[in-house]
Amino acid sequence: MKISKLGALCALAISTALSPAMAEEGITDTEIVIGNILPMTSSAALVGRAAHFGSVVAAAEANADGGVNGRQVVIRTEDDGYVPARTVQGLRKHIDEGVFGLIGTGAGAGTAAILPILEEEGIPAIVSFSPLQAAVDPIKPTVFMIGASYQDLLFAQLKYIHENHNPDNAKYGVIRQDDDFGKQVEEAFTRAVDAFEVDAADPIRYKRGQKDFGAEILKVRSNGVNVLIAGGVTTEIPTMLKESSKFKLPLQVATVPTSTLPPIMKLSAPYGYSYYSGDYISPMGSEGTAHFMEVAKASLSEDELKALNRYAVTGYVATRMMIEAIRRCGDNPTRACAVEKLESGEEFDTAGVTLPLTFAKDRHISATAVRVLEVDPVAGSVTPVTDFAQY
């Protein structure tokens, strides 16, 4: 009897050891947990909530097809309130509660803050909410990224302006946030100034949370800047345009992709500026996002649908890739296997949002080709003015 009990215990121990799925965090026989840490409140909630719903749509799509090898995909999102310290707290909570992989990694500064923990814990992550060069350069074993960096997104616009609409006596300027996101914005500016050998004013930095840009725009005016990177995140962009319009400054303006979101365009409309933006995915409402919208309508409430924007699309693509990588691991997926599948070089279908995406062992970044967009906030239009290209 004793021997048979001992045998049973040994068998259990061996089967546990040989069944990696049982030992893996964030996975049970019935569920796989994919986590997000996103700004669900604060000024960035407009984009954070959308990214969350993008993940929810991808999970709903997978679950409707029977889940991932029989397991349902569960999306758990922690709110970081657009505060990097809370991004770290969010990740700690995910780790405590068990998470298999991560999609939303907070904004730029938040992503930078959690990179060492992701590496230490070996958590597969696909950065998609706020592309950060440092996430993949140098390569972190378990961290991947889709989307061009802010450097590329802004440099593409400055290049377009330089080649097509460069004002006489061009003088470049930048107003940027005082954090990791802003650092990338300034790098795009410096790169453009060096590449085009144009005159430039000193970069102007502002603290996160600042809403009034009177002094900053007065500096832009006194420096004679006529090509400006308005490096706001959301509502800062219309505020900069408003102050510029007060002095009727003749500006060519480059912005980050949030400037194409309807609420930001609505706020920018009264000030008479068309501006540029850049993106690496098909815009909402285009043929490329038709499948996404179809699935979204089937899986979200009407109120949730209203919250969708381009950040929902990037969240959807990244979550879809993570789910597919797990699916390719078969019945007993592990984090190591998911990472292996992601960097295998095999294509991941994005349902038409982009061309099929791939990662490789020496390239943890994908969807980096940028298209420059002209935004007319009065007409509510976003028009591509270039094809997708690498910068």
Place this chain on the structure above:
Amino acid sequence: MDLFLNLVASGLVIGSIYGIIAIAFAVIFKTTGVLNFAQGEVMMLVAYVSWSLGTELSLSFPVLVIVSIGVAALIGIIVERLFIRPMIGQPIFAIVMVTIGLAVMLRSLIVIFWGADAEPFNAAIEGGLVEIGPVVLFTEQLFAIILFFAIMTAVFLFFRFTRIGIAMRATAMDETAALLMGVDVRRISALAWAIAAVVSGLAGITFAIMFSRAPDLWFQGLRAFPATILGGLDSPLGSGFGGLIIGVIGDLSEGYIGQGLKEISGFIVIIIVLMVRPYGLFGEKELERV
């Protein structure tokens, strides 16, 4: 000179908003000894309600302001009755913690009811340009400065010449003595919260018109708090001027020096002032008999 004057004007605009919010902080502190860390959130709630009234009912701006003042007073009274009055007699620290909890709750409720998107606050005072010599201001920016001085005058007259204002000052000086003299201390507390909600609410509405009605509006409450410290926590008028000082110094330092000094310069001034006058520029030194 052109740059200097425009920087001063720009600083006065944002300083006016800080100043008005700082007055609200000081009114509650002076009367009840409580630091209301939900002041920014109360301001945001009033601005959101006002935005809804303006959007749904298409009220003219003067009518909207009058209705909003009524709504703000009601919000102030309700907050005081529900959250502060039950705490009377408890340590101040506990009451301050309640205000912090209230702040978090209001922020969440606002996002639940109105959503996370920013919206323009369209009002008749918005959009025009006013040129005063080389200085250019939007009409709503000029409105902010005028509102500041109007509130400063009203607060001065209220505390100086009205029976209720004098009763509030008496309560602030010695609550027990005021009670013995027949002052209804509880009503005074409710009134202080109502006044603070109205004053900060007007700042919130003006700020939303200048920028947008967005769920991070509460943050301005936090930014205005140093103005209260600079002016003197127990001095509503001093706090108001503290806001102007911080606004103007911030914009001048950003305009001439830069490097993000806009945010830091105000704090540098506060440190220097507090080293010389620990009770703020216009605050009263507290004397204790032993």
